[in-house]
Amino acid sequence: MDERRAHQRFVCDLRARLLLPDGREIDGQAIDLSISGICVDTHEAVEPRTLVEFRVWAVLADRETAEIVMPGRIVWSTPVEGHVQLGAAFDRDMDNRSWARLDVLLQFLAGTLADSQRL
Numbered sequence: 001m002d003e004r005r006a007h008q009r010f011v012c013d014l015r016a017r018l019l020l021p022d023g024r025e026i027d028g029q030a031i032d033l034s035i036s037g038i039c040v041d042t043h044e045a046v047e048p049r050t051l052v053e054f055r056v057w058a059v060l061a062d063r064e065t066a067e068i069v070m071p072g073r074i075v076w077s078t079p080v081e082g083h084v085q086l087g088a089a090f091d092r093d094m095d096n097r098s099w100a101r102l103d104v105l106l107q108f109l110a111g112t113l114a115d116s117q118r119l
Contacts (some may be wrong), residue, residue: 007034010109015064016040019053025064030056034074035106037089045084050074052088058105058119065119068101070094073085 014030018040028042038054048051052074057069071091078085090102107113 007036009034009039010106012109013058014058016042017055017067018042018046019055021051031035031057031085033106033109035090035113036088037075038070040086041080041083042086043083045077045079046074046076046086048076054088054090057090060116060119066101068098068105070098070102092098096119 003043009032012033013016013031014033016028016038018026018028026042026044026046030038031041032039038056040054050073052072054070054072056070057067058065068073070096072088073091074086074088076087078087094102099107104113104118108116110119113119
């Protein structure tokens with residue numbers, strides 16, 4: 001774990017959709033996730049400090065999970081091999097339901113969730 005990070009990040013392969021203030025939607029793949037933020041691989045750069053609504057869901061063998069909606073702000077944007085990686089911090093004022101669903105997803109990614117039906 002990067003020493004500058006306050007929270008453990010989990011490598012993941014989740015579907016992600018970013019909703020921008022101008023109404024555009026950008027699809028991508030969440031590649032790591034923590035209680036405080038996310039890294040998304042996509043094809044489009046987004047300016048740092050842009051407010052974004054992240055919608056994230058998992059594709060399991062038998063189903064897709066419901067989306068978790070998490071507001072946040074882009075912290076950095078870096079081109080990587082024909083793609084763009086976006087790092088973002090979640091809004092601390094996120095609603096309780098989203099915090100709870102994010103916590104369950106992180107338990108799943110950590111391997112400590114006994115029942116994947118809770119996703």
